[in-house]
Amino acid sequence: MANQLGLSIDRSSPVPLYHQVVQGIEAAIHNGVLEPGSRLDNEIDLAAQLNLSRPTMRKAMDELVRSGLLVRKRGVGTQVVSSQVRRPLELSSLFDDLTNNGKKPTTQVLSFSHMEADAATLAALQLPAGSKVYHFTRLRKVGGKPLALMENWVRDDIATMDEAMLAAEGLYAILRRGGVNFRLASQRIGAMIANDYQAPLLEAEPGSALVTMERTAVDDTGRMVETGHHVYRADSYSFEMTLVQR
Amino acid sequence: MANQLGLSIDRSSPVPLYHQVVQGIEAAIHNGVLEPGSRLDNEIDLAAQLNLSRPTMRKAMDELVRSGLLVRKRGVGTQVVSSQVRRPLELSSLFDDLTNNGKKPTTQVLSFSHMEADAATLAALQLPAGSKVYHFTRLRKVGGKPLALMENWVRDDIATMDEAMLAAEGLYAILRRGGVNFRLASQRIGAMIANDYQAPLLEAEPGSALVTMERTAVDDTGRMVETGHHVYRADSYSFEMTLVQR
DNA sequence: CTCGTTCTAATGTCAGGACATTGAGCCGCA
DNA sequence: TGCGGCTCAATGTCCTGACATTAGAACGAG
Numbered sequence: 001m002a003n004q005l006g007l008s009i010d011r012s013s014p015v016p017l018y019h020q021v022v023q024g025i026e027a028a029i030h031n032g033v034l035e036p037g038s039r040l041d042n043e044i045d046l047a048a049q050l051n052l053s054r055p056t057m058r059k060a061m062d063e064l065v066r067s068g069l070l071v072r073k074r075g076v077g078t079q080v081v082s083s084q085v086r087r088p089l090e091l092s093s094l095f096d097d098l099t100n101n102g103k104k105p106t107t108q109v110l111s112f113s114h115m116e117a118d119a120a121t122l123a124a125l126q127l128p129a130g131s132k133v134y135h136f137t138r139l140r141k142v143g144g145k146p147l148a149l150m151e152n153w154v155r156d157d158i159a160t161m162d163e164a165m166l167a168a169e170g171l172y173a174i175l176r177r178g179g180v181n182f183r184l185a186s187q188r189i190g191a192m193i194a195n196d197y198q199a200p201l202l203e204a205e206p207g208s209a210l211v212t213m214e215r216t217a218v219d220d221t222g223r224m225v226e227t228g229h230h231v232y233r234a235d236s237y238s239f240e241m242t243l244v245q246r
Numbered sequence: 247m248a249n250q251l252g253l254s255i256d257r258s259s260p261v262p263l264y265h266q267v268v269q270g271i272e273a274a275i276h277n278g279v280l281e282p283g284s285r286l287d288n289e290i291d292l293a294a295q296l297n298l299s300r301p302t303m304r305k306a307m308d309e310l311v312r313s314g315l316l317v318r319k320r321g322v323g324t325q326v327v328s329s330q331v332r333r334p335l336e337l338s339s340l341f342d343d344l345t346n347n348g349k350k351p352t353t354q355v356l357s358f359s360h361m362e363a364d365a366a367t368l369a370a371l372q373l374p375a376g377s378k379v380y381h382f383t384r385l386r387k388v389g390g391k392p393l394a395l396m397e398n399w400v401r402d403d404i405a406t407m408d409e410a411m412l413a414a415e416g417l418y419a420i421l422r423r424g425g426v427n428f429r430l431a432s433q434r435i436g437a438m439i440a441n442d443y444q445a446p447l448l449e450a451e452p453g454s455a456l457v458t459m460e461r462t463a464v465d466d467t468g469r470m471v472e473t474g475h476h477v478y479r480a481d482s483y484s485f486e487m488t489l490v491q492r
Numbered sequence: 493c494t495c496g497t498t499c500t501a502a503t504g505t506c507a508g509g510a511c512a513t514t515g516a517g518c519c520g521c522a
Numbered sequence: 523t524g525c526g527g528c529t530c531a532a533t534g535t536c537c538t539g540a541c542a543t544t545a546g547a548a549c550g551a552g
Binding site: 288289290304318319320321322323324 | 500501502503504
């Protein structure tokens, strides 16, 4: 591996070559092998160094440019962008985010029912009249401190669930195990004042600030899978994201 | 143009072929020629119909998949996703968003100075000690109603600006005219309670909810260009976005 | 009639080449 | 000395071809 990046490619791996390159360059950037602002060798040379074709190398670099780690300039070259880049907001659940950060969230199921959907839910999930959905509210705590109050509606023809499952793991984990491949979600983030119902549950003063989030998630077959209204304590939670110009 | 999409491509146009295809399919989806959930012809046929090679066709479809308009399933085919998809949160300014929606925002510059940056600003913009920045606060109204209170710090070695310019147009428009090509921005969205300074300016009650946003924007050379703290009236503004699973 | 196997069609990956376009620096000419 | 044109190197676009992998349908045997 006599190359600039100090990485080698395993052609027997089931991981696609271009993806190995993506991971390799990401690692090189985070390890400091590639410093922010430094120029990479040109595509042709890099491909030759790794015994890859230029399209493969280019596809890898495309992904990195899209994710904002690299910047290409025609006629000039490719540079590492000034780092400090966090990962873009991903399609995941709060539960996953917390466990990935080493936290140990607990979930308390406040209500749970399997019922016929009302008109608003039918519209949000684009379901035919008379469809049944799961409807539940959960309170999530971290370190014993309340963080989020979540109300969700989930179509019932994908996975079965009950209170015990929701108390033990995240909603998205349950759905994924039921075979759902999430593709996209539209969400809206805003703010509100804690009302008399929310405040005691979140152990906050009535009148304190809450972050609100409404989300509807779509799977790879185009089905609307779940929709929910969440509120978070503003002093404990905020949404961080990285926007990339296309 | 004997093809499924009812589009034809212009090989003499300076617009890349794959991009013409992207625009064509987007138009077909929005016009209803391609209905949500319908299957597209396979890549090979589509390419043949348009007299394109498969990689070119594929590159176009890649973009549409990334933006969430199409869904590919290996061994099966490609489908139009269930629409209802808004555009993902883009890297733009509030001013642009409002004017694009037909609104006529007005800006009132509350303070403006060109001064040496404090420690926090130096860190946020990664500037050397002693650098000077523009610092200003603006109040933005729509239809005479206050919407946002914005405080920004901008490095001064890119574009020159003054109060009059800021009152007349958006910050990003000024910077773009100065040659800045924005690449990415990291931002954090949260909530807070209006304090005694903010409430009268926004014509809101002290104690009402505000949406907060902190953003730092980076240009294509990796420079941190601007950073800002914004607050919005929660009853008038929220952040809408579409997340795409990678 | 049911279940497992095979087959097929579609996307996923990869190679190698050709030419266009752009930016920047070099060089010569006025 | 200044300025314009030229050259070169890099990315941008597009092509042809090949094989791998997968999901689903068709088919066969029990």
